[in-house]
């Protein structure tokens with residue numbers, strides 16, 4: 497017997513988007529509220545994104561997460577973008593409301609919520625960030641609100657880190673020093689309190705380390721946005737070097753909870769979402785081991 501399609505459709509759009517943990521998390525939330533809704537994965541290539549975003553109302557999609565590599569482009573394709581997401585220049589959450597496509601960013605608030613749970617303070621701290629894509633932009637803008645001493649950004653494509661630093665200087669004049677580092681070495685990690693990996697390095701087993709191990713020191717708190725694998729090479733080595741370290745699963749949970757609230761107006765069922773995420777992460781890890 498064929499399953500009846502759910503009356504409300506949600507999903508994540510990315511390219512590639514195959515191994516997202518978001519369907520498990522959001523479908524668990526819908527089940528917790530007995531909602532007739534389903535969350536799917538939409539793999540859409542960059543040149544098809546505009547058509548896909550336009551077609552959201554006709555496809556009956558009420559809510560969408562946006563992931564690699566579409567977050568920045570999506571911001572320019574919507575009917576409305578929240579002031580926060582506009583400032584960041586990246587959208588990770590779309591709500592379709594009476595045919596209107598509205599964009600938000602829950603990555604930054606999700607990151608801060610996880611740091612709060614971990615007891616990590618940002619005020620007066622020296623922060624080094626690897627990457628200058630959508631996630632890095634969200635994180636830098638939200639970290640800047642806590643008035644750290646410095647945010648230094650390194651990106652492979654240095655034009656992007658310079659653009660990000662320029663935008664941070666415009667939006668947060670005064671307290672914090674923002675700078676683009678031309679090399680990882682120039683991040684001066686010996687002086688840093690917090691290192692954030694906001695590149696996609698670490699997702700694949702043969703990825704190189706985003707920083708050389710010699711830069712890691714016990715005073716450093718290392719946050720890797722990558723959550724699959726749960727222990728990236730960066731996390732493994734950071735722990736070995738005596739750093740405190742976390743992967744990005746808590747951020748994924750919090751950004752997902754915030755997206756759910758935007759779409760449904762309901763308080764997200766955290767316990768169910770978190771359990772589903774952990775189970776899906778474990779399952780993904782087991783199936784990746786089967787294929788190696």
Ligand code: NAP
Nearest residue numbers: 565627628629630631632652653694695696721744747748
């Ligand atoms: P994005 O906009 O596509 O940016 C990707 C970033 O990674 C860019 O800075 C890019 O540098 C860098 N990069 C990619 N391949 C690289 C390589 N081989 N060497 C060095 N740098 C490389 O993607 P995003 O949305 O910012 O996501 C970045 C990472 O954060 C991904 O791993 C994503 O899964 C993760 N993320 C996690 C959460 C969470 O909730 N935990 C939320 C959002 C994102 P160039 O600009 O030079 O290409």
